[in-house]
Amino acid sequence: xxxxxxxxxxxxxxxxxxxxxESHGFCVAVFNRTxxxxxxxxxxxxxxxxxxxxxxxxxLVQSLKTPRKIMIMVKAGKPVDEWxxxxxxxxxxxxxxxxxxxxxxxxxxxxxxxVEKRGLLYIGTGVSGGEEGALRGPSIMPGGSEAxxxxxxxxxxxxxxxxxxxxxxxxxxxxxxxxFVKMVHNGIEYGDMQVITEAxxxxxxxxxxxxxxxREVFAHWNEGELNSYLIEITRDIMGFKDADGKPLIDKIxxxxxxxxxxxxxxxxxxxxxxxxxxxxxxxFSRCLSSMKEKRVLASQVLSGPxxxxxxxxxxxxxxxxxxxxxxxxxxYAQGFTLMKAxxxxxxxxxxxxxIALLWRGGCIIRSAFLGKIKEAFDRNAGLDNLLxxxxxxxKIDACQxxxxxxxxxxxxxxxxxxxxxxxxxxxxxxxxxxxxxNLIQAQxxxxxxxxxxxxxxxxGAFFHTNWTGRGGQTHSTAYTA
Numbered sequence: 001x002x003x004x005x006x007x008x009x010x011x012x013x014x015x016x017x018x019x020x021x022e023s024h025g026f027c028v029a030v031f032n033r034t035x036x037x038x039x040x041x042x043x044x045x046x047x048x049x050x051x052x053x054x055x056x057x058x059x060l061v062q063s064l065k066t067p068r069k070i071m072i073m074v075k076a077g078k079p080v081d082e083w084x085x086x087x088x089x090x091x092x093x094x095x096x097x098x099x100x101x102x103x104x105x106x107x108x109x110x111x112x113x114x115v116e117k118r119g120l121l122y123i124g125t126g127v128s129g130g131e132e133g134a135l136r137g138p139s140i141m142p143g144g145s146e147a148x149x150x151x152x153x154x155x156x157x158x159x160x161x162x163x164x165x166x167x168x169x170x171x172x173x174x175x176x177x178x179x180f181v182k183m184v185h186n187g188i189e190y191g192d193m194q195v196i197t198e199a200x201x202x203x204x205x206x207x208x209x210x211x212x213x214x215r216e217v218f219a220h221w222n223e224g225e226l227n228s229y230l231i232e233i234t235r236d237i238m239g240f241k242d243a244d245g246k247p248l249i250d251k252i253x254x255x256x257x258x259x260x261x262x263x264x265x266x267x268x269x270x271x272x273x274x275x276x277x278x279x280x281x282x283x284f285s286r287c288l289s290s291m292k293e294k295r296v297l298a299s300q301v302l303s304g305p306x307x308x309x310x311x312x313x314x315x316x317x318x319x320x321x322x323x324x325x326x327x328x329x330x331x332y333a334q335g336f337t338l339m340k341a342x343x344x345x346x347x348x349x350x351x352x353x354x355i356a357l358l359w360r361g362g363c364i365i366r367s368a369f370l371g372k373i374k375e376a377f378d379r380n381a382g383l384d385n386l387l388x389x390x391x392x393x394x395k396i397d398a399c400q401x402x403x404x405x406x407x408x409x410x411x412x413x414x415x416x417x418x419x420x421x422x423x424x425x426x427x428x429x430x431x432x433x434x435x436x437x438n439l440i441q442a443q444x445x446x447x448x449x450x451x452x453x454x455x456x457x458x459x460g461a462f463f464h465t466n467w468t469g470r471g472g473q474t475h476s477t478a479y480t481a
Contacts, residue, residue, distance in 0.1 A: 012131050013101075021158075070095075193282065207316060279334065
């Protein structure tokens with residue numbers, strides 16, 4: 001008997017994807033560089049199931065139906081390239097290699113071209129949902145060689161999460177688009193986690209609330225517009241007790257880790273010239289959190305205002321809920337704007353409404369909120385920014401007063417709210433017809449003869465002024481990096 005698909009890499013995600021595929025009627029061949037892991041898997045969780053264990057890459061290839069489909073689930077970077085080079089000589093024209101890890105999208109673009117030139121097909125696919133999602137149904141975002149899609153579609157859409165019977169898996173587009181969309185997903189995840197964390201910090205430090213009280217707030221929020229996986233698990237975390245009966249959250253060190261996808265998203269935004277401010281602040285907040293010892297020392301030297309809130313706690317909690325919702329809108333608006341810019345740069349034909357639906361189930365940022373994004377792009381497929389959609393415009397308008405009060409209260413009490421604040425600043429900047437950048441252009445022309453445009457001349461016409469009377473009329477060329 002030949003297997004429907006092969007998988008290399010029996011770590012947490014690999015194992016669970018294999019079990020998911022097998023439970024949906026597919027025969028899976030598996031291999032791991034440490035072969036003992038194959039034996040342990042087949043004697044443990046894979047025992048008695050329709051899974052073929054192999055002891056070499058060649059044996060894995062020989063165990064597969066044609067066209068062969070091999071999913072590589074190893075650490076991103078050099079290990080993926082090593083597996084590609086090892087497998088190519090063993091494969092035949094039309095066979096398919098699939099990278100299901102968190103690879104950086106430029107690597108996937110390069111690998112797609114590399115593999116296709118050798119007569120094979122390549123897919124770089126984002127897989128979101130963690131261990132539970134991989135086993136029970138993840139969100140899957142494949143891109144690369146479009147000719148490969150019909151061969152993997154039945155498997156991917158069978159194992160993906162379902163929302164209203166629709167699979168959270170659809171073809172994204174060419175070369176690195178699947179991994180780019182997954183990267184932006186992870187960036188939005190950073191942003192969502194940060195604004196939730198800031199709401200928690202606000203409740204703890206300004207409103208003086210204990211973990212059990214905060215749990216009740218998140219439980220209430222999860223029943224409304226903020227209903228989402230991250231709000232749900234935050235509720236559960238707040239209620240979880242350590243062995244001594246006290247909240248575990250109070251014993252966890254305040255240093256956040258990261259694996260790079262948020263940073264990649266921020267770098268991609270800088271490359272595209274897109275102001276991805278909230279996600280950027282989320283990344284920097286994790287960096288600042290890692291400076292634990294330095295922060296402790298600084299806290300003994302630097303001073304700020306004492307946290308003294310004297311208003312109505314319930315009123316401020318309602319304000320906080322609206323501030324969180326408004327900031328969440330900004331995070332998604334920035335993320336989709338980045339995808340739109342990248343699609344133009346790399347000639348990807350992305351369906352933004354479809355992408356929103358892929359995230360409704362199985363993944364970390366799944367929420368009821370995403371259906372509204374799909375509706376926005378249904379109304380206007382060419383929508384430039386989610387903030388311009390009538391639904392989101394009305395929501396932001398309704399949240400504005402509360403949002404501003406929360407940001408102001410944080411500043412007055414000396415509590416950092418970088419994501420809330422940057423989201424509000426982005427909104428105010430985006431709606432400002434005349435920004436003070438005219439002064440920046442004057443300064444640049446003054447010290448570097450970089451030229452400027454004028455309000456009384458057509459766009460694209462550049463001018464230089466001899467500000468000091470000593471500089472002459474020589475100027476540098478006008479361009480934007």
